[in-house]
Every structure is written in C-alpha cells, then in structure tokens.
Amino acid sequence: MNVVTPFEGIGASVKRKEDLRFLSGRGQYTDDINRPGQTYAAILRSPHAHARIVSIDTAAASAMPGVVAIFTGADMPDLGGIPCGWQIHNKDGTPMAEPMHPVLAVGKARFVGDAVAAVIAETRAQARDAAEAIEVEYEVLPAAATMEAALAPGAPLVHDGVAGNVCYDWHIGDRAVNEAAFAKAAKVVEFELVNNRLVPNAMEPRAAIGDFDRTTDEYTLYTTSQNPHVIRLLMGAFVLHIPEHKLRVVAPDVGGGFGSKIFHYAEEAIVTWAAGKLGRPVKWTAERTESFMTDAHGRDHVTKARLAMDADGKFLALHVQTLANMGAYLSTFATSVPTYLYATLLAGVYTTPTVYAEVKAVFTNTVPVDAYRGAGRPEATFLLERLVDVAAAETGMDRIEIRRRNFIPNDAFPYQTPVALQYDSGDYTATLEQALKTADWAGFEARRAEAKARGRLRGIGISTYIEACGIAPSAVVGSLGARAGLYEVGTIRVHPTGSVTVLTGTHSHGQGHETTLAQLVTDRLGVPLAQVDVVHGDTAKIPFGMGTYGSRSLAVGGSAMVKAMDKIVAKARRIAAHLMEASVEDVEFDRGTFRVAGTDKTKSWGEIALTAYVPHNYPIEELEPGLDETAFYDPKNFTYPGGCHICEVEIEPETGITTVVNFTAVDDVGRVINPMIVEGQVQGGVAQGIGQALLEACVYDNEGQLVSASFMDYQMPRANDLPPVSVATHTTLCTHNPLGVKGCGEVGAIGSPPAVINAVVDALKDYGVRHIEMPATAAKIWGIINASRPAMAAE
CATH class of the missing domain: 3.90.1170.50 (Aldehyde oxidase/xanthine dehydrogenase, a/b hammerhead)
Incomplete structure (x- = not known):
C-alpha cells in the first residue's frame, strides 16, 4: 500500500511546527x-x-x-x-553628536x-x-519634552555638549536640481503632518x-x-x-x-x-x-513636504523636511531610521525625477526612539500617500488616476530612484488593479449612499507603497555609517540517518521560522518536515549571525541556507556517484533521490547520509567524511516588497467613532514560502497600522512626564477594532537572491496607516477636512464634526 506524503515544501500552507508548545504553555521564555x-x-x-x-x-x-x-x-x-550602531554625518560632512549613554x-x-x-x-x-x-x-x-521645545532659542540642553539639542542635520538628493524642477512646476502642493510616537x-x-x-x-x-x-x-x-x-x-x-x-x-x-x-x-x-x-519608542516625526507637478499631474519634484525625535540617548539603530530607512524610500512607487530630503535629528528628554515595525518605511509611505491624496484633491484629479499616471512602469526595472536605491522588480499596476477589484472600489458610492441613509459617514482610502527589506550589502551600508555587517549565516547539518538540523543566525519572535525555514530544507533536500530541526538564538550553538529585523530572515537568512544546501548537495552527489560507479556530472538529484541520468540506478537520501558518516565505501581520497556545511550570504541589494492597501470606514457623527468595515491588502512579497504564514503576518501588521492610525498615541506633558504609561491611557487595538482583512499576493520575484523572496513581516504596518487615514478624510470631505493627524480618535473626529456643523447649517 502506497502512503501519499503531503507536500510540505515551498508554497505549502503547512501549519506551524512551533505552535503546539506555545499554545499548550510549554514555550520557554526568559522569565521561565x-x-x-x-x-x-x-x-x-x-x-x-x-x-x-x-x-x-x-x-x-x-x-x-x-x-x-x-x-x-x-x-x-x-x-x-x-x-x-550607525553613524550619520551632517550636511557639511562632520560626524553626528554622539553623547555617552x-x-x-x-x-x-x-x-x-x-x-x-x-x-x-x-x-x-x-x-x-x-x-x-x-x-x-x-x-x-527644565525639560525639553518635545522637538519644538528642544529646538527653541535658549532651550535646556539634554546633553551639555550638544549645541541646540541637534544630533545631526543630514540630507540626500541634489538640492539645485530639485529647486530647478520646482521653478518649472505648474502646481506645487504643500503639506505638513506628524507621524505619531508609538510604544511597541x-x-x-x-x-x-x-x-x-x-x-x-x-x-x-x-x-x-x-x-x-x-x-x-x-x-x-x-x-x-x-x-x-x-x-x-x-x-x-x-x-x-x-x-x-x-x-x-x-x-x-x-x-x-x-x-x-x-x-x-x-x-x-x-x-x-x-x-x-x-522600551525604545517608535516613529515621532514632524514633516513639511512640497510636491511639484506639471499641468498633466505628473510629479516633477519632491522636497521633504523632517524633524526626527531621538529621545534622550541614541539607541542602537536610531540614527539610521529617519535617514537611510526613510528618506531613501521617498520616491515610493512613483517616477518623481528629483527628491531632496533634509532630516534633523533632535534630542529630547524622553525615552529613546528606534526602529519599530517597518522602521522608517511606514513614515515615508504615510507622508507620500497622504501627499498624493492631497495633490489629487487640490488638482481635481481622481485618486486612482493620479497614481496610475505616476507609477514606475513595468518595463523600467531595474529602476534607479533619485534617492540612492535601485528597485529590481515590481508590478504596481497589477497589485492596484487586483486590490480595486477585491475591494469593489467601483461599487463604493452605492455603499456610501446606503450608509448616509443610515446616518453614517462612509469613506474609502487607498495606499500604494513600496518598502526596502534585507538591508545590504555590507560594503555599501558600511560606507553609509553602519557599524556592523549585514550578512547572514546558515549551517545545514545532516545526521547519519538523514535528518537535518539547521543552525541559523536569524531569530524568531513569532514569525514561524521553525516552520518556514524547515520548508526550505524539505523542498530542496526532500527530507520530511518532521525530520528538520531549526536551531537559533544561542551564540554558543550557532555561527555569528545578525538576527531578525527589516524582514530579512528569508531574503538573507534563507538565502544563506540555500547556499549551504548547495554545498551539501554537491558533496552528496559526489558520494552518490562513487556508490553508483558513475561520473558526478551524470548524477541527478531531486528531493531525496539521486539518480544516474537515463538509468534506473538510484540512491536514497538516507543511504548517502549514512555513507557520509560510516565511510566503508567512500571516496576517502577525495572527500572528508561527514555532511555538514556552512555558508554566509551578503545580499547585493535590498529587496523591495510593495503593494496596494484599501480601507473602508464608517463614522458615527454623534460620537465620532470610526469603524473599519473592510480592509483589502494585495502585496508583492516575492516568492511565497508559506501562504498561511504570510497571511497571518500581513494581518498582524495591518492590525498595528490600524492601531497607529486610529488609537495609539504616546503622550508626554510639558514637563516630560509620560502620561500614557499604561493600557488605561494608551489604547491598543482589540478584536472589535479590527475588520476581516482580505489578504492576497501578486508575485514578482526578487532578481538577486536565490529564493526570489522579498519579505512580508512589515508590509501590513507600512501600507495600512495611510489607507486608513485617507478613508477617514474621504468620509469627512463634506466637512472641509484636508487632513487629520494620527491617531484619528473618536474625540478628535467628533470635535471636527461639531465645529463644522454651524457653518454647514448656515449654508
């Protein structure tokens, strides 16, 4: 009787191996x-x-x-x-202020x-x-509790040796070219916003x-x-x-x-x-x-932006000035977030010919600020996608048409942006069209009318975004101030019976690595998932690796594993060739079986593994015993996930309460290893994005007291704050890593906040609302509605 083994490799929605211990209370956390x-x-x-x-x-x-x-x-x-961990230089080339912590x-x-x-x-x-x-x-x-207070004349100094509380004053882009483009503009849109501070x-x-x-x-x-x-x-x-x-x-x-x-x-x-x-x-x-x-806080930017457009609505130039709060000390990667992880993404998915960004980092008497899910990319996306909506409103253009008109076309890749990065692949029109169809954008006005009949304000918002993952390569980021390499390591250790232990320098904190990384081994080597063990998180067991952040685990860590598996297969083929008395060139390998091409001669994975450790019949003069290989992978470029998020909201005018009624996310994360895990990652990110957009605000008073220091005062999203999230993917492969993956851990938190706020602004458009700062709380919206009612009644 043949037993059919379910496919567990790349593309399979395998249930997470690690969940049993977590759900049964058998995980071992530090406090345990x-x-x-x-x-x-x-x-x-x-x-x-x-x-x-x-x-x-x-x-x-x-x-x-x-x-x-x-x-x-x-x-x-x-x-x-x-x-x-990252040094930034000022516009004049001098190093940033770096007081001792x-x-x-x-x-x-x-x-x-x-x-x-x-x-x-x-x-x-x-x-x-x-x-x-x-x-x-x-x-x-006296305390400098806000950036405005810290930059005011005569402000108290957070550090005595840091003049004006400025950590650095940095820029990217060509200012002269940027100014020349603005001089030719038919229309200039100006906009200011705050990216609110969050507690992780x-x-x-x-x-x-x-x-x-x-x-x-x-x-x-x-x-x-x-x-x-x-x-x-x-x-x-x-x-x-x-x-x-x-x-x-x-x-x-x-x-x-x-x-x-x-x-x-x-x-x-x-x-x-x-x-x-x-x-x-x-x-x-x-x-x-x-x-x-x-815990290091996240976000906290204040930004002024100007967008130059021609008479046809094409973007000509973008000028951005951002103040970024560092808090009282420099956290490990804080300085890189508003510079190389934010300003380099200000081109977004658009063909804007020139972008000039200025970022001033400011010390304040608050908790240090550092990377938080997305780290710089949500801030860039929120600015761009709000700005594009404002530009559409001020020019009378349709919100979808203005995006289509300015998208980077499919035949432009690899696409060099004006802010350092070169995108390798993408299809922004495809994700847009798929999202529009899934969200039934065309049928929205009927839903708005139906909501109005019920006394509700309904709005729809869109966000088309790109992010950068897998920060690399080491030589480039080193020249930009990084004080560490950004490669990853993978060791594939095959045991005598054929089971496999993976030693990886990445680290899981909820992403499902023990499943996804094992699926790579199953797919390449044909070893059943149950016979693959993933080890991480212990410097005494694993080679030197750089950990998990920036959605790098598959793109960088998984690629290191692929390189190590290539070494394993190459050695295993030589052993198989010896056993089958064939040339290495004639030995084919496919998911656990070695075969001499054109014959019925085969050897199983288990036979080769055992021979490697019990080398009685072994090419000992050519090969060492054992089947254990390590590889390091230093990427050639970032990876660039992107996509389109659409949010639909209803607002109750009597209370200002906003309900997210529908949310659609169509993301290009490259090759999908486990669709179920990708869906969960996107949904979790969207939940955090909705939290930032509607609920969460870290608040200090003028004396620097944290007045939102508990869940009584800091509102986290709950189940009833979240809608069903429709998740889909459209794949264009990364062209420079062996898996073709791009990363999925942060896309939900990047694309969702502007989609939510764009929807809220759309719902409030009859009240003359041009913008509403995050979080768009019920109290804030209620105040806007009630302040507008007398004027509307007079009309």
Missing part, C-alpha cells in the same frame, strides 16, 4: 528560566525628565531584608557607554525612567521594596538573566532579543569589555518584538556585570509600565 542561587534585580528609575543627581543614599535600603547589593553609576567607572545614570537623569540604581536581592519583592527605600536628592531641571508593547515584556561561572570566567546572558550575536558584540566589546569567547548570549522563545528587542538595553549589561561581581545569577523582568518607560 531560573538559575541555581538566583537573585533578583529591581531598577530605581528617575521620576523626573531632567534632573541633576545631587546624592544617592542607599544605607537604609542596604539594611533591608534580603538585599544582596545595591549599585549606582559611581560603582561602574570602568564600563563603557551603550553604543550606537551610561548603563546607570551618572550626574544627570535625562528622561522619566532613566536607570539610577540597581538593587539585587533574594526575592523580586525584596528588591522592589529596597529600591523604593533608596533616597535620591534631585535638582530638577510586545506581548512578552523584556527580561534578562546574567550568570557567571567562576571556574571558567564565562558569562551567560539570557535575554529577550531579536539578535543575540549583536548583543554579545555590543555589550561584550563596548560596555563590559568581556572577550567574546567568554560571553554567551541566549535568546530563548521571544514573545513578540516588532523591532523593540533588536537593541542593546542597559538592563542586559546591569545583570551580566552584577552576576560577575556577586558570583550569583541576577534576574530582571520588566513590569508593563516599566516597559512603557524603557
């Missing part, structure tokens, strides 16, 4: 780990946004039950500052939540109680455990990280000065990251350093409000 003799850390944090630390009295706290030690910044004179505040606290002291105790409760007993005398200083709010709060083995002088850090090797490099080399072979970093299961767990945080260094001092493990786990005050 407990080490023998473990102590607990609590961090005393500044209640002031800007204050001089006059004195710290720990005497009473040190005498409290269970207290093992208390450390302040004065106890860490030999430690380096937390480093920034101490592990524990020294001399000054610069934001509410800045770490001032660390208490180590036998229990978590004892550590918290002792932290509350520490007496700190602060001299409260991963399901799992950050946690870290430091351990030290006195017998070997080896440190181990368990941490909630998206890239353990990068943490080992940054913390070991620049902060704690520990040789890499004496420092192991383990990132076990990670419950969501969205970028916020890329960075090296002070708590990781604190617990590792303290473990070495005490000779005992030290564990720290954030509470939710602590996460609000310490």
Whole structure:
C-alpha cells in the first residue's frame, strides 16, 4: 500500500511546527528560566525628565531584608557607554553628536525612567521594596519634552555638549536640481503632518538573566532579543569589555518584538556585570509600565513636504523636511531610521525625477526612539500617500488616476530612484488593479449612499507603497555609517540517518521560522518536515549571525541556507556517484533521490547520509567524511516588497467613532514560502497600522512626564477594532537572491496607516477636512464634526 506524503515544501500552507508548545504553555521564555542561587534585580528609575543627581543614599535600603547589593553609576567607572550602531554625518560632512549613554545614570537623569540604581536581592519583592527605600536628592531641571521645545532659542540642553539639542542635520538628493524642477512646476502642493510616537508593547515584556561561572570566567546572558550575536558584540566589546569567547548570549522563545528587542538595553549589561561581581545569577523582568518607560519608542516625526507637478499631474519634484525625535540617548539603530530607512524610500512607487530630503535629528528628554515595525518605511509611505491624496484633491484629479499616471512602469526595472536605491522588480499596476477589484472600489458610492441613509459617514482610502527589506550589502551600508555587517549565516547539518538540523543566525519572535525555514530544507533536500530541526538564538550553538529585523530572515537568512544546501548537495552527489560507479556530472538529484541520468540506478537520501558518516565505501581520497556545511550570504541589494492597501470606514457623527468595515491588502512579497504564514503576518501588521492610525498615541506633558504609561491611557487595538482583512499576493520575484523572496513581516504596518487615514478624510470631505493627524480618535473626529456643523447649517 502506497502512503501519499503531503507536500510540505515551498508554497505549502503547512501549519506551524512551533505552535503546539506555545499554545499548550510549554514555550520557554526568559522569565521561565531560573538559575541555581538566583537573585533578583529591581531598577530605581528617575521620576523626573531632567534632573541633576545631587546624592544617592542607599544605607537604609542596604539594611533591608534580603538585599544582596545595591549599585549606582559611581560603582561602574570602568564600563563603557551603550553604543550606537550607525553613524550619520551632517550636511557639511562632520560626524553626528554622539553623547555617552551610561548603563546607570551618572550626574544627570535625562528622561522619566532613566536607570539610577540597581538593587539585587533574594526575592523580586525584596528588591522592589529596597529600591523604593533608596533616597535620591534631585535638582530638577527644565525639560525639553518635545522637538519644538528642544529646538527653541535658549532651550535646556539634554546633553551639555550638544549645541541646540541637534544630533545631526543630514540630507540626500541634489538640492539645485530639485529647486530647478520646482521653478518649472505648474502646481506645487504643500503639506505638513506628524507621524505619531508609538510604544511597541510586545506581548512578552523584556527580561534578562546574567550568570557567571567562576571556574571558567564565562558569562551567560539570557535575554529577550531579536539578535543575540549583536548583543554579545555590543555589550561584550563596548560596555563590559568581556572577550567574546567568554560571553554567551541566549535568546530563548521571544514573545513578540516588532523591532523593540533588536537593541542593546542597559538592563542586559546591569545583570551580566552584577552576576560577575556577586558570583550569583541576577534576574530582571520588566513590569508593563516599566516597559512603557524603557522600551525604545517608535516613529515621532514632524514633516513639511512640497510636491511639484506639471499641468498633466505628473510629479516633477519632491522636497521633504523632517524633524526626527531621538529621545534622550541614541539607541542602537536610531540614527539610521529617519535617514537611510526613510528618506531613501521617498520616491515610493512613483517616477518623481528629483527628491531632496533634509532630516534633523533632535534630542529630547524622553525615552529613546528606534526602529519599530517597518522602521522608517511606514513614515515615508504615510507622508507620500497622504501627499498624493492631497495633490489629487487640490488638482481635481481622481485618486486612482493620479497614481496610475505616476507609477514606475513595468518595463523600467531595474529602476534607479533619485534617492540612492535601485528597485529590481515590481508590478504596481497589477497589485492596484487586483486590490480595486477585491475591494469593489467601483461599487463604493452605492455603499456610501446606503450608509448616509443610515446616518453614517462612509469613506474609502487607498495606499500604494513600496518598502526596502534585507538591508545590504555590507560594503555599501558600511560606507553609509553602519557599524556592523549585514550578512547572514546558515549551517545545514545532516545526521547519519538523514535528518537535518539547521543552525541559523536569524531569530524568531513569532514569525514561524521553525516552520518556514524547515520548508526550505524539505523542498530542496526532500527530507520530511518532521525530520528538520531549526536551531537559533544561542551564540554558543550557532555561527555569528545578525538576527531578525527589516524582514530579512528569508531574503538573507534563507538565502544563506540555500547556499549551504548547495554545498551539501554537491558533496552528496559526489558520494552518490562513487556508490553508483558513475561520473558526478551524470548524477541527478531531486528531493531525496539521486539518480544516474537515463538509468534506473538510484540512491536514497538516507543511504548517502549514512555513507557520509560510516565511510566503508567512500571516496576517502577525495572527500572528508561527514555532511555538514556552512555558508554566509551578503545580499547585493535590498529587496523591495510593495503593494496596494484599501480601507473602508464608517463614522458615527454623534460620537465620532470610526469603524473599519473592510480592509483589502494585495502585496508583492516575492516568492511565497508559506501562504498561511504570510497571511497571518500581513494581518498582524495591518492590525498595528490600524492601531497607529486610529488609537495609539504616546503622550508626554510639558514637563516630560509620560502620561500614557499604561493600557488605561494608551489604547491598543482589540478584536472589535479590527475588520476581516482580505489578504492576497501578486508575485514578482526578487532578481538577486536565490529564493526570489522579498519579505512580508512589515508590509501590513507600512501600507495600512495611510489607507486608513485617507478613508477617514474621504468620509469627512463634506466637512472641509484636508487632513487629520494620527491617531484619528473618536474625540478628535467628533470635535471636527461639531465645529463644522454651524457653518454647514448656515449654508
């Protein structure tokens, strides 16, 4: 009886292998780990946004039950500052301002939540109680809580050595060419907007455990990280000065990251350093409000833009001026987000001949800001897609026609943009047309009329976008200021019975890597999915890799695996040729079977694997035993996913409540490995985009107090805030990686916010609304409607 094995390779919607342990509560997260003799850390944090630390009295706290030690910044004179991973240069070529970021505040606290002291105790409760007993005398200083305040004449300086609170003043593009294009314009559209600050709010709060083995002088850090090797490099080399072979970093299961767990945080260094001092493990786990005050925030741009057009509605030039909030310190990749991950995407999907962008990064007395799902690309897309809608309204053009008229045509690829990037492939018209059909754009006016009859305002919005993933190549980004390589590594380890272990430098925090990466092996080598194990997240087990961010895991990590599998197959063919007494050139391989071309001679995958490890009949003079290969992959270019998102909303005028009633996403993510996982990734990103557009706002008052530091004050999207999301793909292959993949993890969060806001503005067009800032809350919309009613009644 023949048993039919279901196809589990590329293109199959295989259920996620890892879900059973997660859904049954058997995942192992950092807080689940407990080490023998473990102590607990609590961090005393500044209640002031800007204050001089006059004195710290720990005497009473040190005498409290269970207290093992208390450390302040004065106890860490030999430690380096937390480093920034990307240097930006000013317009005049001078380097950016890069003030030191101490592990524990020294001399000054610069934001509410800045770490001032660390208490180590036998229990978590004892550590918290002792932290509350520490007496700190602060001299409260004026705070620069917003970019406007920080840039005002005579503003308080966040760092004494940074004039005007400006980190850098950067630009890209040719200003003279740009100005000449504006001089010829028939129409210039001007527009200002804010990209609101967000708090990441991963399901799992950050946690870290430091351990030290006195017998070997080896440190181990368990941490909630998206890239353990990068943490080992940054913390070991620049902060704690520990040789890499004496420092192991383990990132076990990670419950969501969205970028916020890329960075090296002070708590990781604190617990590792303290473990070495005490000779005992030290564990720290954030509470939710602590996460609000310490996890790197996202977005926070203020932008002015000008779009030049000819008489036919063709774009001639774009000029963008952006202020980007850095917060109080430079987080790991913060400086690259509003420059090389934002301004280089300002061409979008359009043939704008010249783009000139100026970005000024500003220090404020707030939590540091860094990459958050999409990292720069959502900001660029929101600006462009709102600006295109405004241009359509001001010129009387149809919103779809203005896009079609300015799209990069299919025969223009590879397409060199005026802002450095060269797109390799895409079909923006195809994704647009597919989305229009799926969303029934043509039938919308009937739905608007039906909603009006029910007393509702209905609107529809569109966003056509592109993003850049898999940041690369290393040589190029290095010349632009990156302080790390951006390659990836993959090891394919075939065992004697033919099962496979994959060692990858990427890291999963919810994306389904253990399934998707295993599918690559199944598809190429013919090994059943159940016989493929994926290992990641432990620097003691995997070669040096760069982790997961920028939707790079398949495009870069998967490509490294393909290169390693090519090496495996090449060696396996030589073994098979020897066993079948054939030339290597005559041996064909297809998903688990080696065959001499034109004959019935075959060898199975298992036979070859066993021969590699039991080499009784083996070309020993030509090959070493074993079947274990490693490859590194450094991409030649970014990848460029793109697509079209359409959102339909209804607004209740009496309350201002907006309901997203339909959402359509048609995305080009390159080759789709697992359609089910892609659908889930897009839906999750759309949920975050809707959250930003309608609900989420990180708010500081004028004194720098975070007034949205809990879920009572920061509104996250819930199930009833989200519509059914129709997800489809249209594929054009990436031309420069072996898989043809582009990346899918961020597209939902990039394309959705402008689609939502465009829909809200469309619903409110009878009220004279040109723009509404995110989040478009019910209170904000209600205010607009009620402010407009007297004028409308008078008409």
